[in-house]
Every structure is written in structure tokens, then in C-alpha cells.
Amino acid sequence: MASLVPCPHCGARPKEEFTIKGAALARPTPDAGTEAWMDYVYLRDNPRGLYEEYWHHTSGCRRWLVVTRDTATHDIEHSRDVALSQLTDIRP
Amino acid sequence: MTSYRLQTGGLIDRQTPVSFTFDGKRMLGFEGDSLASALLANGRQLIGRSFKYHRPRGILTAGSAEPNALMTIGRGGRTEANTRATMQELYQGLEAKSQSRWPSLEFDIGALNTLLSPFLGAGFYYKTFMWPAPLWEKLYEPFIRKAAGLGKATYEADPDTYEKCWAHCDLLIIGSGPTGIAAALTSGRSGARVILVDEHSASGGSLLSETASIGDVSASVFVQQAMDELHSLSNVQILTRTTAFGWYDGNVFGAVERVQKQVALPNVALPVERLWRIVAKKALLASGAEERPLVFGGNDIPGVMMATAMRTYLNRYGVAPGKDVAIFTTNNSGYALANDLEARGIVPVAIIDSRPDGNSAYAGKARVINGAFVSDAHGGKALSSVSIFKSGIAETIKVDALAMSGGFSPVIHLACHRGGKPIWSDEQSAFLAPNGLKGMELAGAVATTVGIAACLEDGANRAAALIEGLGFKTSPASFGTVERDIVSPAAKPVWNIPGIKGKAFVDYQNDVHREDLGIAVQEGYGHVELAKRYTTNGMATDQGKLSNVNAIGLLAQARGVSPAEVGTTTFRPFYTPVSFGALTGAYHGEHFQPVRKSPLHGWAKKNGAIFVETGLWYRSSWFTRDGETTWRESVDREVRNVRVNAGLCDVSMLGKIEICGKDAAEFLNRVYSNAFLKLPVGKARYGLMLREDGMIYDDGTTSRLSEQRFFMTTTTAYAAGVMNHLEFCAQALWPDLDVHIASSTDQWAQMAVAGPKARLILQTVVDEDISNEAFPFLGAKEVSLFGGQLHGRLLRISFSGELAFELAVPASYGESVADALMEAGRNHGIQPYGVEALSVLRIEKGHVTHNEINGTVVPADLGFGKMVSSTKGDFIGKAMVAREGLTSSERPQLVGVIPLDPNTSFRSGSHILEKNAAARLENDQGYVTSSAFSPHLRSTIGLALVKRGSERHDEEVMIWNGIRNEFTPGRLCNPVFVDPENEKLHV
Amino acid sequence: MSDFRLVSKPALSDRTPIVGKHISLEALPEGHVILVMGKPGAPAAETQPVSLSDGQPNAVRTAGPGQWLVVGDQPRTQKEIEALFTELGADIYGVDQSAGRVRILVHGTMVERVLGKGTSVDLAATSFPVGSATVTLIGHIATHMTRTDVFAFELMVLRGFAESLWDDLLEMCKEFA
Numbered sequence A: 001m002a003s004l005v006p007c008p009h010c011g012a013r014p015k016e017e018f019t020i021k022g023a024a025l026a027r028p029t030p031d032a033g034t035e036a037w038m039d040y041v042y043l044r045d046n047p048r049g050l051y052e053e054y055w056h057h058t059s060g061c062r063r064w065l066v067v068t069r070d071t072a073t074h075d076i077e078h079s080r081d082v083a084l085s086q087l088t089d090i091r092p
Numbered sequence B: 001m002t003s004y005r006l007q008t009g010g011l012i013d014r015q016t017p018v019s020f021t022f023d024g025k026r027m028l029g030f031e032g033d034s035l036a037s038a039l040l041a042n043g044r045q046l047i048g049r050s051f052k053y054h055r056p057r058g059i060l061t062a063g064s065a066e067p068n069a070l071m072t073i074g075r076g077g078r079t080e081a082n083t084r085a086t087m088q089e090l091y092q093g094l095e096a097k098s099q100s101r102w103p104s105l106e107f108d109i110g111a112l113n114t115l116l117s118p119f120l121g122a123g124f125y126y127k128t129f130m131w132p133a134p135l136w137e138k139l140y141e142p143f144i145r146k147a148a149g150l151g152k153a154t155y156e157a158d159p160d161t162y163e164k165c166w167a168h169c170d171l172l173i174i175g176s177g178p179t180g181i182a183a184a185l186t187s188g189r190s191g192a193r194v195i196l197v198d199e200h201s202a203s204g205g206s207l208l209s210e211t212a213s214i215g216d217v218s219a220s221v222f223v224q225q226a227m228d229e230l231h232s233l234s235n236v237q238i239l240t241r242t243t244a245f246g247w248y249d250g251n252v253f254g255a256v257e258r259v260q261k262q263v264a265l266p267n268v269a270l271p272v273e274r275l276w277r278i279v280a281k282k283a284l285l286a287s288g289a290e291e292r293p294l295v296f297g298g299n300d301i302p303g304v305m306m307a308t309a310m311r312t313y314l315n316r317y318g319v320a321p322g323k324d325v326a327i328f329t330t331n332n333s334g335y336a337l338a339n340d341l342e343a344r345g346i347v348p349v350a351i352i353d354s355r356p357d358g359n360s361a362y363a364g365k366a367r368v369i370n371g372a373f374v375s376d377a378h379g380g381k382a383l384s385s386v387s388i389f390k391s392g393i394a395e396t397i398k399v400d401a402l403a404m405s406g407g408f409s410p411v412i413h414l415a416c417h418r419g420g421k422p423i424w425s426d427e428q429s430a431f432l433a434p435n436g437l438k439g440m441e442l443a444g445a446v447a448t449t450v451g452i453a454a455c456l457e458d459g460a461n462r463a464a465a466l467i468e469g470l471g472f473k474t475s476p477a478s479f480g481t482v483e484r485d486i487v488s489p490a491a492k493p494v495w496n497i498p499g500i501k502g503k504a505f506v507d508y509q510n511d512v513h514r515e516d517l518g519i520a521v522q523e524g525y526g527h528v529e530l531a532k533r534y535t536t537n538g539m540a541t542d543q544g545k546l547s548n549v550n551a552i553g554l555l556a557q558a559r560g561v562s563p564a565e566v567g568t569t570t571f572r573p574f575y576t577p578v579s580f581g582a583l584t585g586a587y588h589g590e591h592f593q594p595v596r597k598s599p600l601h602g603w604a605k606k607n608g609a610i611f612v613e614t615g616l617w618y619r620s621s622w623f624t625r626d627g628e629t630t631w632r633e634s635v636d637r638e639v640r641n642v643r644v645n646a647g648l649c650d651v652s653m654l655g656k657i658e659i660c661g662k663d664a665a666e667f668l669n670r671v672y673s674n675a676f677l678k679l680p681v682g683k684a685r686y687g688l689m690l691r692e693d694g695m696i697y698d699d700g701t702t703s704r705l706s707e708q709r710f711f712m713t714t715t716t717a718y719a720a721g722v723m724n725h726l727e728f729c730a731q732a733l734w735p736d737l738d739v740h741i742a743s744s745t746d747q748w749a750q751m752a753v754a755g756p757k758a759r760l761i762l763q764t765v766v767d768e769d770i771s772n773e774a775f776p777f778l779g780a781k782e783v784s785l786f787g788g789q790l791h792g793r794l795l796r797i798s799f800s801g802e803l804a805f806e807l808a809v810p811a812s813y814g815e816s817v818a819d820a821l822m823e824a825g826r827n828h829g830i831q832p833y834g835v836e837a838l839s840v841l842r843i844e845k846g847h848v849t850h851n852e853i854n855g856t857v858v859p860a861d862l863g864f865g866k867m868v869s870s871t872k873g874d875f876i877g878k879a880m881v882a883r884e885g886l887t888s889s890e891r892p893q894l895v896g897v898i899p900l901d902p903n904t905s906f907r908s909g910s911h912i913l914e915k916n917a918a919a920r921l922e923n924d925q926g927y928v929t930s931s932a933f934s935p936h937l938r939s940t941i942g943l944a945l946v947k948r949g950s951e952r953h954d955e956e957v958m959i960w961n962g963i964r965n966e967f968t969p970g971r972l973c974n975p976v977f978v979d980p981e982n983e984k985l986h987v
Numbered sequence C: 001m002s003d004f005r006l007v008s009k010p011a012l013s014d015r016t017p018i019v020g021k022h023i024s025l026e027a028l029p030e031g032h033v034i035l036v037m038g039k040p041g042a043p044a045a046e047t048q049p050v051s052l053s054d055g056q057p058n059a060v061r062t063a064g065p066g067q068w069l070v071v072g073d074q075p076r077t078q079k080e081i082e083a084l085f086t087e088l089g090a091d092i093y094g095v096d097q098s099a100g101r102v103r104i105l106v107h108g109t110m111v112e113r114v115l116g117k118g119t120s121v122d123l124a125a126t127s128f129p130v131g132s133a134t135v136t137l138i139g140h141i142a143t144h145m146t147r148t149d150v151f152a153f154e155l156m157v158l159r160g161f162a163e164s165l166w167d168d169l170l171e172m173c174k175e176f177a
Ligand SMILES: [Zn+2]
Pocket: A007, A008, A009, A010, A011, A057, A060, A061, A062, A063
């Protein structure tokens, strides 16, 4: 029905304005080796609790965010711009 | 039929009679009546049949928990099934029909199910219809569907409109009884933005059914005065007929407003229902408490009613429940009713109180039997008597109405919608809201506060605290003394009543009775979640509002544990049913999804285009000419004309992205698998984008307009995805690169001009020299047009394999420029062509699209192995594209395929078998990804992904369509059917 | 074909404006819309767009971190736009979107109620005052929204979606028009 996601630039917005990419993982270096790359591309944790995800404010400011979401309660603990984090950290 | 309407009293307008029909019979009510109160006033107690046993049923409640009085309202496209008569306001000409009966309400064949009831007990679906399986479809399911009791939806289109909207407030107050009104006055006076919602047609809640007075005025006058003040405050929004049905993440509440459900012919400028999403800084739940039925034999016979409901019909609607009324109660609620009945001249024949000590404060005339129970009610379509059980001695009393009160359950549903578990309280004999709710507080009866005075105070205090927490200055509203306030504290619940002989119902709507729960426990389904599914208790549209707690109490006793240990099932939205219309809002029909129109839409239309939806775009499929009777005729003509003369195709919907910055070239070098760093200014290059797993993501051409500015095109389908992907790369992966990305898809009208005469035509509008020498293949530049009148971008790229250009001009000039090109090309035979012809042309040329780039192919599979740079340090997909399995020689590779006999054909999706192999999955060699009739070859041709395909040109194969059982002998071949040497591109 | 008479066709040329007591809807002239992209937080990027605008109120609107839209009713020639891009300086880039984005003006006392049917943004003047701008979904269509006056909002939408947004707005206005 409804879920509001806090965007550090635009304020709380409904989830329909966003695109979710999944786990916010650091991209390995090109020579990190097969195992690191297999992990990055295919393997995901499935925690009950806090999880960092990439969310894109597609129908808004078009910035990529790192959203820390509780998978059990859907509570969003933290949301920041992936590149401008110092400027934009917010905790709702 | 006798009128049960009292001569005076109630909040109805006796000057305005309202005519309505029930099952075709004309009746009269008054303005202010609910359908239920009007039916009762007309002496109509039997209003429906039950779901499973088709037992006669009457009106049980006066609110949204009603399980029995579900009716079909309206006619034609406005027919609405399963409307609760207790919530439906009466209007002039209302048509109501009973449900769950055949052929008529009075005589119902399904009632024979009662005789079959030993077979219809708990788990009967599972037991009876397990075997033999084939009978399920033919016999059982049709039978169940016919017997199943809910109303039928209409097949006619709904003529009305619906809408969705957002609202924002500091404080949302849910419920406008004494608690909600006190909270609204307190917070409204502070200047805070307040929204007060109530599911009923009028604000006031239980106060509208009260005989108490508040500060020297009657409860209903008090409500009037309070609402007048609230209406005068611009910061307070009052939504009646609005059910808050769900509590969601971010403190958003869903609510549905029945804007025009109380009128026969809605105003077309207004929606009939409005779906609200209310964003509240804080919410106060003042939803009150629901009275619980008592589980005795025949507790469903018409004439048995909840005590508070009877009080509402008496006080608010001026309707007498009957002549001989008995009251069966476990608490003081029954005495409030007894007093009110006596005041209206109806002295109850008996008050049966389960408490040994009863209510010592009662001073009325009714006979009180303490420590007693009603074990059975008797009657068929109407109540005739009740059996009283006291210390093993039975007594039967003649009655025509029986009120019951088994205590109260706080209406905590919304408080549990975000995952919190309700907590059982032995002291309150009820489930209470979870602790530690964020953004919501409870006040009044839902928080176990009892009595009007206490609820007023609680509402005011809690609202003041919430509003002060948000930075507003306020003090709790205060009120005058409450007289005749009947305080009904929690009393010991009675789950198992002694001496029962008849069927004692727990869930009225799903026909679950006491013994069903016993069977569930006996058969090992005693866990609350299992019992619910085994017996279907609480699974009807009322979601167990009246039945869940009684079921849990009975399960607890059967298992010998406390209700706390049994626990409760999960509360989920919606609190009451919400129509699909409201959930859809305005987004249906033409508004279902946005339409995206090309700037050349008008041009295409006037040239005879037949449009096709691709994503949100409307694209030209083909352009019909006079005399053409099939689409193939048009497409074949368009294809031939491009190969012989020239064609004009609208390619505006290709994604177009502007990429600027000092590091723009480096950025492109990392997002494409092939090299872009050294792309010269004025040149275009075909590029492949991979995913990190090495598969191809998208393709397109990118041109360098200046040292720090590039112009990328993407496929139509992936335009949005590529833009998101590029932003991800720029922002998340390489934020240190100086690169700026802007979508410019909508800025440009883009036209492909293709064919041997393309240059001749284009040169007439382009000011610069576009000869092969001045502007060779893969040239890209900004050009002046029409003698300097306009500025555009010209690319020399080709999808068809012919000499071709793509010209982009500012979108608003698109149609005019296309007109000019058609005019300039008339003598050269120019014709428009659509995406069908475009597709044929590209298959003939062996160009791939997302039919081939289907998420399973790496560049080498398509013959693009050389486009994977081995020298670049990094690019998306580099690490994974070379891994084992993606480099195997057994991989499917792009290949052409043609039928041996050009008079035969095949379809995309068909599979390739070795010539003599059996048609089995293990012999599968690959599949046809694209196919078309080629006017050039006068045969069907196809592209396919086939194992080792590039080595198997000229091999004879069988093309197998397993779904249609078609076999077409064919031959694999070079995927480039036209001009394999690319001579035409360079003329 | 330098004698060919080129015609510019506005995206909403066949839509009729509505003028009501409480709500009005009109398509604005297709003048100029220039997207300016700089480094988020860099002071030059903040000030540059203003100097390039036509100086009208709300001529410069924020469009996400480090991005602005310079908007006006008068079309600008290719030469003017190129000159403007040059003036922007080394680290700031412009993209001409004059034909790619269409502006619609919604105004009237009921404007907040009308737009509240589409966007989740709290439009109360206390939280979205005059001069505020943001991108949000109006129904299903991403829209750049600017409050230009107490009862007036300008909506800027991709050209391809302009008719669709207009048609949705008509429905949203119906009860007040
Ligand atoms: Zn944002």
C-alpha cells in the first residue's frame, strides 16, 4: 500500500519513486580473482535485521542512495547519497 | 408487517421518508437511517442465509463488524455485492437484495445442508473432497461455488470514477467517539494540522447512541457543538465515511472514503470512493472496543443481537428490538440497555447475568437472574424463546428479542499491522495492543479506558502530550460533568456455556460452531494458526472481528491453557474490505499507464501509420497504402523500397543520452566492452555494454561531438535501464571521474533515412557537404539545416545495411522536418517505413536486437569477440566474461537459418535439431531468435543461436516447433543475408 | 530547401486550457529549458546559472544535487545556447532541453488538493514554500514541480509524456473546474 523511503535530497518519498538494485557491496578490483568476483556477482547474505541496499531515486533527484533497512520490520535506519555521504547523511 | 419504529426519539429526520426495496418489496425508512435500521423498523429480522448451512440469519451489529447482514446493493454496473447493511446509509430508491439463498430467502434449498451437517464440519473440504481427484473439477468445485454464500459481482463495467490522493498532518485521529473528539479539540485548538477520520456517516461514534448528558446537554448535542467548532478550524480536516484500513511503513495510513455511496446517482465530477494515503507525524488510535457475542445454542437465530447494537437501534434510530426482550450479559453493558429500554416503555422480561453477584447498582424493573446462562435460543426464522440454565435447572422464557454481551475487545487491528503481536491481558480478558509502537498511541476504549468521562479525559490528555512533543503549545480540552455514564469494566469471560443443546456459532460468517473447534483440537490442529485454517474461523470477510477471541477462548479451554498461550493470528490490512475501484483509482482504461508519444506521432498518423505499443511508446508498425489488404503487403513494399529507393523511419524513441565531462571518454571506456578512449571527434562507434556477469546488457552507437561531450544512443527497450546503470557507474562505482549524464531522448526527433537515394534526399536539407568523402560511414556531427534555419545532429549509421543516415532535430520541429524530407524525396521514391520493415531489414542484414541479446549471450556468441578489449584495465563485465563456460566451444553462436523449400516457413522460438535426430529435448541444438519473410530472398529467413553455429554454415537441419508440432527442413547459413561485404554502407 | 517554411509544433497544441474559478490549467510557451550540471556543492555551479537566466522570478530551479534548470518563455537560438555553454566555464556543462521538456501551469485556490491526488510531496506552503522545486511522481509520471506562487505550480515533464500528464491533470481538476 505505502512505504516511505527517506531521500537525503528530497525527503520522504513513496517507494514507487525508487528502483532497488539490491545489496550495497563494494565492487572488487578487476584482478581480485574469481572467488571475489563470484561472491560480488552471485552471493548474497540474507540477514534478518539491518541490510544495506542500493536504492535509486529514479522519479526524483536521480541519485543513488545507500539505504540501511531492517528486513524484518522494514524500518529504515539510515539513508545516504552513495557519493556525497558527508553532505547528506540522514537518520529518520 | 408490524412497525417497530417508536413514535419519538432518535437522530432520524421523520419529516423526510425514504423509499427503498428489499428483495423487490417496497419499504419506507427515514433520512438518517441505515439500511439495517430501516429493515428492523419494518419488522424485518430475517435478512440472509448463512454461508455453509444456509441458516436464517438476522442483523447482529450496528457497525462494520457485521457478519450476517451482507447484501447486494444497486443495479447494473453499480451493483455492489457484500455490502454491510449496518454501514449502508439509506437513500431514496435504494435497491437491496439478500444473498446466499436459492430460490428465495424464505424457502432456501441450501438449508438442507443443515441435515448434512455431520459431513460439513471442520476440515470438510479436506476430508470429503480428497478423493477421487477427477471429481473435484466436475462435481465438488461447481457445487461449492454454487453453495458458497457471498454475493455475485456484476459483469457490467462500473460507470463511476475513483481516485487516490495523499494527505499530510501532524496528528491523525482515528475514530470520532468521545476519545477522538476530545483529542481533536485539544490538538485542533493548538493550530496543529489534524485529520479526524471516522468510518461512519456521522462523527460522534458511541455518543450518537447514548442517553447520557455531557455538561448539561445531551450527548448528541455535545457532538454537534464539538463538530461545529472543529469544522470552523482550517487546520482540522474531518473525514467521515472514511475507514482507516491499514498502518504502513513511514507512518502512512491507508483510508478509504465512501464519497458517494449514500446516493443513487453519483455526481460525475466527483469520485464515488477516494483512497487516502495519510502521512502522519503522529497518530492517535481511538477506535473503541467491539462487543463480543456469547456462544450458546441458536445464538444466530434472527432476533439475537449484540447489546450495544440494540441500544444503537433504540436510541439513535428509534427502533424497538421487540416486545419481549431478554438480555444475556457477562458485564454491565446489558444494564445500560435495560435502562434505555425501560425508559422507552419496554421493560426487559429478564436480565440473565453470568456473574453470581450481578450488578448491585441496577435499580430497574426487569427480573434479574444472576449466575445464569442462556444455553439455547429457539426459533426458526424468528426467535421464539430462550432456555436459561442456572445451577442445573432449566427454565424457558418466551421472547422475540435477545441481547447479548460477552465483554469487549479493544479494536487494536491497526496497531498490529506493522508486525507487532497483541498481548493477552487476563485482567481485561482481552488482547491489547503491542508495546512500544512508534508513531502511534492509543486512547479511550481501545486502551481499555471505560466510561464517557474517562474517555474524554484520556483523549484530551494523550493528544496534548503528542502535540506538545511536536512543538505545539496546548492544554487538554476540558468538559462538563457526564451524567448517566454507565461504566462497564471488564468482567470474567464465559467461553463454555453449560447445557447447550443446539448449534452454538463462533464465526457467523463462515458458519464455524463450537464443536468445530473441539474437533480441530482433537485432530491435532489446536495451534491457533492451524485451527484457523482447519475450521476457517476468522477467515471470512469480517476477518473474525466478533469471532477470534471467542475461538481462542474455546481453544484455550479445550487445550487446558490460557488464551495468552494460544496466542492470536496475525492482523493484516485491510481492516474492512476495500473495493478494487478504490485501489485502482483513476488508473484504468486510457489512464492505466502513461502513453509516451514520439514528436513524429502526428507525421506518422497522417501518413497512414498503424501503431503498436512498445513499452509506453506508440510506434509505427507499418504504413498502409490504398489497395493493400494485409500487413505483409505493406511491410514487403516498405522493405523493398528501402533497398531500391529510400525510406524514412521514426527512431525518436531510441534512448539518447548526453555524456559530458573531462573524464567522459574514460567513463565510456569503462562502461563499454570495446575501446572508446580514442574515438575521434566527429565519429560514431558501435558499442557493447556488458553486465558484471559478462553477458551483453545493451548495444548502441555513441558519437563524440567534442572533446568532452558524447551523444549515446541505446535501444528503445533499455533506454531507462541504461540511464540508471550509467548513473550507478558514475555515482557509486567511480565518483572520482568528472562525468555528467543527462537524458535527452525527448529533446530530439530522430529520423532514419535509409536507401540508395538517402544522400540525394538529405543533401537538400543539410547545409554542409555530406558526400562520402566529406562525411564517410560512421561520421557524426552537428549540422546546419534549411539554410541556417535549424540546427541538428547527423549520424551516418545504418541498421538496414543500406546507405543510411540518422538525423536528429529539436523535437518541436520534427514533424515539419519529416514533411520536408518526404517532399524532397518524392521524386526519389521515398516512403515511410515502420518497425516491422525495420525488423525485416535488420534480420536480412544479420543485425542483432534484444531477441538475440537475451541475457544469456556473451559477445563471442554473436561474433563480437573482438569487441571485448584485452588491453583495457577495467570495464564492466571484464572480470567475468572470460570465465570457464563462457568461453566454451560448445556455446550457442549466432547463425542464419533458411528453409530448404522457400515455400515453407518457420516461427521464432522454434528449435533446431540435427537433420535426422528425434524431436527430443536432449537433441536440442539451439533455437530461432528472430524470423521474418525476406522480400529480398523471397523466403522466410531467421537468426538462431545454435551450438557451434559459426562452424556449421550449410548444414542441413530440422526446424522443430514443439508447440504447434511443425517440422520444417532447413539449412544453417551466414547470418548476414544481404551485402555480406558491407559495400553498400560505404558508397 | 532553404525556402521551406519550418514550423515548430508545441507538444500540447491540440489540448484546450481550462479556466475555472478554483483551478486553471494551461500549457506554457515552449521557450528555453537548459539543464546545467556542475559538481554538487561547488560554489561556482550554484551561482553560474543565475547569471545566465533571463532574470525572471523562478528562472533557475534546482534539479537534484549539482543540477539546475534555467527556464524562460523566450526561445534561444543555437548561437545563444552555445555562447551560454561557453560562459559556464570549465567544470560546468549545459544541455539544451528546450524541446525535450514541456511546462504546464496549474493554478487556483484548489491547486494543492489537485496535485495531492498525484504527488506524495507535502504541498502546504509551510513545507513547500514559493520557489521550492523538486522532481516527483505525479500519478505514474515523473515531473519537475516548482511552486511559483502561493496558488500556482509549474510542472515540467518530458515531451513524450506531456499529453498523458495533461490528460491525468484534467481528471484531477474535474471536481473543481
Ligand atoms: Zn531524491
